[in-house]
Amino acid sequence: MRVALFVTCVNDTLYPRTGQAVVTLLERLGVGVDFPLAQSCCGQPQFNTGYRRETVPLARRYAEVFEEYEYIVTPSGSCAAMVRDNHPKLGAKGAAARTYELTEFLTDVLEVTDVGAYYPHTVTYHPTCHGLRMLKLGDRPRRLLQAVQGLELRELEGAEECCGFGGTFAVKNPDVSAAMGADKARHIEDTGASAVCTVDNSCLMHIGGTLSRRDSGVRPVHLAEILASTEGDVW
Incomplete structure (x- = not known):
């Protein structure tokens, strides 16, 4: 199973611990995770603001960067939705269907709900x-x-x-x-x-x-x- 982390702009810039948490969690479940350094924005801010043409290169870059991976996991529902719903409309279908929001990947692909977590709050x-x-x-x-x-x-x-x-x-x-x-x-x-x-x-x-x-x-x-x-x- 080849799995890549798509960390997203917000997490990379402001919440890096979230990306680290995803890797910690998946590795604890026996899943090796790659982090392609060439990844960038999925294009959601541009797309939602109406700059569709400017979004196309970002969508194509995403498809190219994650082309070799069986699963792409992201800790962001909004970015996962952008990739799955809108990238194909922009002509970048390659990686869209293989992109999963974290909870989807855990429950639907790994088929686990108890991930061995402890949080006394x-x-x-x-x-x-x-x-x-x-x-x-x-x-x-x-x-x-x-x-x-x-x-x-x-x-x-x-x-x-x-x-x-x-x-x-x-x-x-x-x-x-x-x-x-x-x-x-x-x-x-x-x-x-x-x-x-x-x-x-x-x-x-x-x-x-x-x-x-x-x-x-x-x-x-x-x-x-x-x-x-x-x-x-x-x-």
Whole structure:
């Protein structure tokens, strides 16, 4: 099984520990992971802003860089959705069907839910829009969380409502974005959980920033970091 990590721009630049957590987790499950250094942006910011022509070289580069791999795993629902749904429309079909968001790869390919994780905290889960609506992840992330030793999963009111980030939406419509983020933060705080997790650090950045401005004690954490945690080595 040849597996490559597509770390994404946001994780590479701002949340490198998430990419490290994916490698730690997969290696613990017996999966060797390559990291092609030539990888770059999947083109989602350009595509979503309307620069379709400028996205094409990025989509083709992705297909070329990951051509030799049987599976490409990414800790980002939005980037996985971009590759799978939009790259073929741009004429870059090669690697699209072999790209998996992390929880899909764990549950559908490796067929595991208990990954040997230990995370002794109360956690609530926010299903991100791309993961929920485009990838249709369903209960995959929840099943993985429910199998984590020591973790208590708290239900989140309005879980399927957008957090307000939406990529460039947050820049173009800051007031609406902030109001949506405040609603999400309030619901998260109401759970009494000590941590909130998602499958997308872009959404988690927006949620975490809102929680921080509210002086909330809730910690934002990517699902990969929870699943990589073990007793004595909590990420």
